[in-house]
Amino acid sequence: MAESELKTIARDGLWTNNVGLVQLLGLCPLLAITSSLVNAIGLGLATTFTLVVSSVTISLIRKLVRPEVRIPVFVVVIASTVTVVQLVMNAYFHELYKILGIFIALIVTNCAIIGRAEAFASKQPVLPAFIDALTMGVGFTLVLMALGGMREIIGQGTLFANAHLMFGEAARDLGVTILADYRGFLIAILPPGAFIGLGLLIALKNIIDGRLQARPRKIEEPEAAPASQPV
Amino acid sequence: MRYRTVLFTGILLSLFTVIGATLVAYTFENTKARIAANERASLLRNLHVLLPPDSHTNDLFRDVIEVQDPTLLGSRDPVQVYRARRNGEPVALVMTPEAPDGYSGAIRLLVGIDPEGTLIGVRVLSHRETPGLGDAIEAERSDWILDFDGRSLGNPPADQWRVRRDGGVFDQFSGATVTPRAVVNAVRKSLIYFERHRDELFEPLESDAEEEVEEHG
Numbered sequence: 001m002a003e004s005e006l007k008t009i010a011r012d013g014l015w016t017n018n019v020g021l022v023q024l025l026g027l028c029p030l031l032a033i034t035s036s037l038v039n040a041i042g043l044g045l046a047t048t049f050t051l052v053v054s055s056v057t058i059s060l061i062r063k064l065v066r067p068e069v070r071i072p073v074f075v076v077v078i079a080s081t082v083t084v085v086q087l088v089m090n091a092y093f094h095e096l097y098k099i100l101g102i103f104i105a106l107i108v109t110n111c112a113i114i115g116r117a118e119a120f121a122s123k124q125p126v127l128p129a130f131i132d133a134l135t136m137g138v139g140f141t142l143v144l145m146a147l148g149g150m151r152e153i154i155g156q157g158t159l160f161a162n163a164h165l166m167f168g169e170a171a172r173d174l175g176v177t178i179l180a181d182y183r184g185f186l187i188a189i190l191p192p193g194a195f196i197g198l199g200l201l202i203a204l205k206n207i208i209d210g211r212l213q214a215r216p217r218k219i220e221e222p223e224a225a226p227a228s229q230p231v
Numbered sequence: 232m233r234y235r236t237v238l239f240t241g242i243l244l245s246l247f248t249v250i251g252a253t254l255v256a257y258t259f260e261n262t263k264a265r266i267a268a269n270e271r272a273s274l275l276r277n278l279h280v281l282l283p284p285d286s287h288t289n290d291l292f293r294d295v296i297e298v299q300d301p302t303l304l305g306s307r308d309p310v311q312v313y314r315a316r317r318n319g320e321p322v323a324l325v326m327t328p329e330a331p332d333g334y335s336g337a338i339r340l341l342v343g344i345d346p347e348g349t350l351i352g353v354r355v356l357s358h359r360e361t362p363g364l365g366d367a368i369e370a371e372r373s374d375w376i377l378d379f380d381g382r383s384l385g386n387p388p389a390d391q392w393r394v395r396r397d398g399g400v401f402d403q404f405s406g407a408t409v410t411p412r413a414v415v416n417a418v419r420k421s422l423i424y425f426e427r428h429r430d431e432l433f434e435p436l437e438s439d440a441e442e443e444v445e446e447h448g
Contacts, residue, residue, distance in 0.1 A: 065243065066236075066240045066243065069244045072244055073243075073244060076244075076251045077247070077251065080251030080252070080255050083255045084254060084258045087255075088258065088262060090262065090269070091265040094270075095273075098273075155362075186362070186364070
């Protein structure tokens with residue numbers, strides 16, 4: 001597999017076809033859990049891990065699995081992975097697990113995971129499937145973090161509060177109060193704030209895409225002409 | 232021919248199910264002890280806020296009974312009562328009733344009461360109240376819940392065991408009356424339950440009673 005193809009896969013996952021901003025999959029956890037940065041990181045990492053494990057497994061067994069039963073097999077793989085993640089989080093990140101609660105179990109229903117399994121991993125060798133899952137997961141995590149950070153600052157005036165739930169006692173001081181004596185802006189913490197925030201992020205991505213599109217065209221056009229000649 | 236394909240597919244699917252189940256079972260076995268320890272530690276941290284470790288000499292986790300009273304304790308499920316004793320003498324108990332009428336679902340409480348029926352304190356175990364409004368019932372967010380310390384059924388008098396808006400003595404929050412009202416009610420009902428069942432609530436467990444005898448003998 002050529003390196004450039006892997007790069008395209010990576011760019012797709014992180015940006016062009018981002019799970020949160022473009023595919024708009026996994027909205028339920030995306031909107032519900034992003035009231036703070038630490039929650040966002042916790043759920044993002046758990047989702048990424050599940051995505052990587054399930055995609056690699058599904059890619060490995062893709063020739064064995066008959067098309068008639070592929071969906072049940074995917075479901076079994078994903079559900080087992082999520083249950084294992086859930087148990088391990090409960091054992092090692094107990095407090096964070098209590099906050100994220102049902103949303104860890106609900107990773108099973110995150111359409112992004114079965115979507116990648118069906119659309120990509122079941123048709124590709126292990127390496128591209130791995131890169132695809134990893135970048136899709138990281139892309140999703142970054143959106144969660146952007147939204148979580150934004151809502152935490154606007155809603156509570158803090159950033160990285162409760163970091164010790166995730167990174168242990170040493171990280172307790174990571175939390176910073178950005179706006180001292182801030183009374184809080186409730187709507188940012190409540191579900192409407194999640195919708196508004198996500199809308200703003202999507203708009204921002206569209207603006208950046210618009211700028212990017214306007215720029216490289218001038219460079220690409222002269223290049224495109226010679227490329228067509230040898231064909 | 233076709234039935235062989237079907238058979239093969241079926242076997243394959245069961246194989247994956249078996250592998251998946253094995254993995255889950257293996258992880259479960261290996262995390263079980265740690266998860267139980269986490270839950271215990273987490274509950275103990277909560278209990279220790281109301282019953283500091285040096286206030287009692289017994290094991291809170293062993294000296295526990297379950298009681299049931301949907302009307303007064305707010306939950307159809309059994310409610311745990313942890314009893315603290317110092318050398319066999321009751322020091323206090325902590326009940327885990329629910330306020331069923333929170334703004335969004337039940338609010339689980341820890342209510343600590345001493346043998347005279349005076350509140351040693353109230354804390355919130357879990358709730359789903361509106362962040363920024365109803366969550367002021369958490370001790371980390373405001374001092375509101377500390378107002379229960381030292382109260383009892385006669386203090387304030389029964390007709391004042393309400394939030395201010397309903398003519399009582401307890402503050403409500405601006406923009407959120409439902410949450411404090413639910414908590415005040417639940418605490419008052421827990422005290423009523425305590426008054427009616429005081430002796431049963433402090434009754435030692437049979438196995439513990441024997442130990443107690445041995446210790447003193």
